[in-house]
Amino acid sequence: MSEPLAVExxxxxxxxxxxxxxxxxxxxAIELVRRRPAVELMTAVDNLSFSVPRGQTVGIIGSNGSxxxxxxxxxxxxxxxxxxxxxxxxxxxxxxxxxxxxxxDLTAADNAILVAMTNGLTRRQAIDRLPTILEFAELLDxxxxxxxxxxAGMVVRLGFSVAAYCDPxxxxxxxxxxxxxxxxxxxxxxxxxxxxREGRTIVFVSHDLPAVAASCxxxxxxxxxxxxxxxxxxxxxxxxxxxx
Amino acid sequence: MSRAELVNTPERPSLRAxxxxxxxxxxxxxxxxxxxxxxxxxxxxxxxxxxxxxxxMMILMxxxxxxxxxxxxxxxxxxxxxxxxxxxxxxxxxxxxxxxxLLESASIVRRSYFPRELLPIATLLASLLHFxxxxxxxxxxxxxxxxxxxxVNVKVLLVLLIVPANLxxxxxxGLVTSVLNVIFEDIRFVVTVVLQLMLYAVPVLYPIxxxxxxxxxxxxxxxxxxxxxxxxxxxxxxALLPPISVKGVEALPWSWGLLAQTWxxxxxxxxxGLWFFNRLKYIAVERL
Numbered sequence: 369m370s371e372p373l374a375v376e377x378x379x380x381x382x383x384x385x386x387x388x389x390x391x392x393x394x395x396x397a398i399e400l401v402r403r404r405p406a407v408e409l410m411t412a413v414d415n416l417s418f419s420v421p422r423g424q425t426v427g428i429i430g431s432n433g434s435x436x437x438x439x440x441x442x443x444x445x446x447x448x449x450x451x452x453x454x455x456x457x458x459x460x461x462x463x464x465x466x467x468x469x470x471x472x473d474l475t476a477a478d479n480a481i482l483v484a485m486t487n488g489l490t491r492r493q494a495i496d497r498l499p500t501i502l503e504f505a506e507l508l509d510x511x512x513x514x515x516x517x518x519x520a521g522m523v524v525r526l527g528f529s530v531a532a533y534c535d536p537x538x539x540x541x542x543x544x545x546x547x548x549x550x551x552x553x554x555x556x557x558x559x560x561x562x563x564x565r566e567g568r569t570i571v572f573v574s575h576d577l578p579a580v581a582a583s584c585x586x587x588x589x590x591x592x593x594x595x596x597x598x599x600x601x602x603x604x605x606x607x608x609x610x611x612x
Numbered sequence: 613m614s615r616a617e618l619v620n621t622p623e624r625p626s627l628r629a630x631x632x633x634x635x636x637x638x639x640x641x642x643x644x645x646x647x648x649x650x651x652x653x654x655x656x657x658x659x660x661x662x663x664x665x666x667x668x669m670m671i672l673m674x675x676x677x678x679x680x681x682x683x684x685x686x687x688x689x690x691x692x693x694x695x696x697x698x699x700x701x702x703x704x705x706x707x708x709x710x711x712x713x714l715l716e717s718a719s720i721v722r723r724s725y726f727p728r729e730l731l732p733i734a735t736l737l738a739s740l741l742h743f744x745x746x747x748x749x750x751x752x753x754x755x756x757x758x759x760x761x762x763x764v765n766v767k768v769l770l771v772l773l774i775v776p777a778n779l780x781x782x783x784x785x786g787l788v789t790s791v792l793n794v795i796f797e798d799i800r801f802v803v804t805v806v807l808q809l810m811l812y813a814v815p816v817l818y819p820i821x822x823x824x825x826x827x828x829x830x831x832x833x834x835x836x837x838x839x840x841x842x843x844x845x846x847x848x849x850x851a852l853l854p855p856i857s858v859k860g861v862e863a864l865p866w867s868w869g870l871l872a873q874t875w876x877x878x879x880x881x882x883x884x885g886l887w888f889f890n891r892l893k894y895i896a897v898e899r900l
Contacts, residue, residue: 392798445725454621459616462723473654482720491642
């Protein structure tokens with residue numbers, strides 16, 4: 369056996385039903401009377417296959433609407449594929465947007481505990497790690513404040529720190545790290561490098577090509593829901609830069 | 613609580629797998645319950661103390677109304693109303709809260725994976741806490757009036773057999789409405805209207821004995837009690853209070869048959885809710 373695979377994506381397609389009545393019974397009734405097709409299918413991911421060996425850092429790039437974020441949500445188990453099969457081995461930690469599911473009306477500490485628990489920590493573990501998380505996020509002094517009034521940078525620091533201390537075996541990150549200030553970005557890069565040394569798997573969706581070049585060894589380029597190119601970071605990024 | 617291996621296919625997870633997963637996430641259920649309580653009182657000075665104020669106000673209001681405005685059928689009639697009133701308030705608050713629970717938590721649902729059933733369950737538990745507080749206050753009030761424990765006996769413990777059935781029934785309804793409300797946001801208005809009408813189909817504004825007297829052969833009562841809302845309230849009343857005859861109509865006794873019937877209907881509702889939610893939950897998440 370060679371290196372075990374952390375992520376396997378086998379011929380996966382994801383089609384969304386675009387519903388014209390969008391959440392209203394009245395519209396649904398009108399559409400029914402007009403005999404228009406109420407539902408159209410939109411393909412977000414089309415017959416995609418790839419696998420990621422344990423310990424690899426993979427970047428997924430592509431223009432808006434190319435299916436990158438959908439792919440990440442499929443890997444996280446939030447969406448179910450329409451076809452194919454996805455296997456992810458190891459504890460998944462997600463960092464899918466700025467707020468990472470945090471609630472503006474809860475304190476930094478309460479949010480950190482809840483998000484850590486959705487990432488698979490027990491409550492005990494989450495409470496034990498809270499000081500470390502807040503310290504890494506440089507938010508110790510505002511731990512008991514509601515995050516409603518936090519700046520975007522503070523929120524993303526908190527989100528990243530929680531994810532970083534959830535012991536990720538497979539870390540799924542969507543386009544968030546560019547928000548913190550210079551010094552925090554450096555800390556993030558340090559943490560990512562540490563994860564790479566420790567053999568953790570990272571899948572990273574981004575438009576920030578220099579960041580992808582700096583941290584990913586391999587890049588997958590999605591173009592209009594399909595796989596356009598998959599290979600060493602430098603090659604794929606060069607080809608991508610030429611096509612844009 | 614973590615999944616060592618995620619296998620994500622078009623295949624819908626079985627109900628059994630879903631339940632096993634829910635059990636492994638039980639700690640997160642409690643955390644979501646805490647969150648729901650914290651968010652409810654987020655901007656208030658008194659905080660959780662409000663959950664005492666609301667039932668106390670109701671007790672005061674009903675006492676004043678029955679003592680001074682309406683003619684009382686028996687002394688301390690208001691005391692006999694509280695268990696039913698609060699059981700009804702519990703149903704009446706829990707269902708709309710559960711109905712919006714998925715939609716309200718869209719941000720965390722779209723950003724992390726956990727069994728989605730967890731949200732209506734946690735919402736229900738938060739409502740249960742308020743119900744418990746209200747019932748505790750009611751008991752204290754009954755002690756003050758010397759009704760409890762002198763006129764009440766060990767059958768108060770029957771409440772422990774009623775509450776689980778009540779929770780199962782409410783959760784079944786909550787699961788169906790919460791997932792539907794993501795797809796059609798009208799559902800929560802439908803729920804509110806139905807609950808408003810339901811107030812007249814449960815023995816809160818009138819004693820159950822009036823229904824019993826309406827048709828002598830009792831079929832009308834049997835039909836009436838097929839509604840779990842009504843049968844649950846009757847069960848609470850008969851367990852918690854001494855039998856009182858109102859306006860010459862003999863008080864209905866405690867009925868084990870009614871308890872069994874309510875349990876069956878509640879468990880069927882719960883099963884239906886779990887099944888329905890499991891079928892639609894991924895579609896709902898895509899629409900959030």
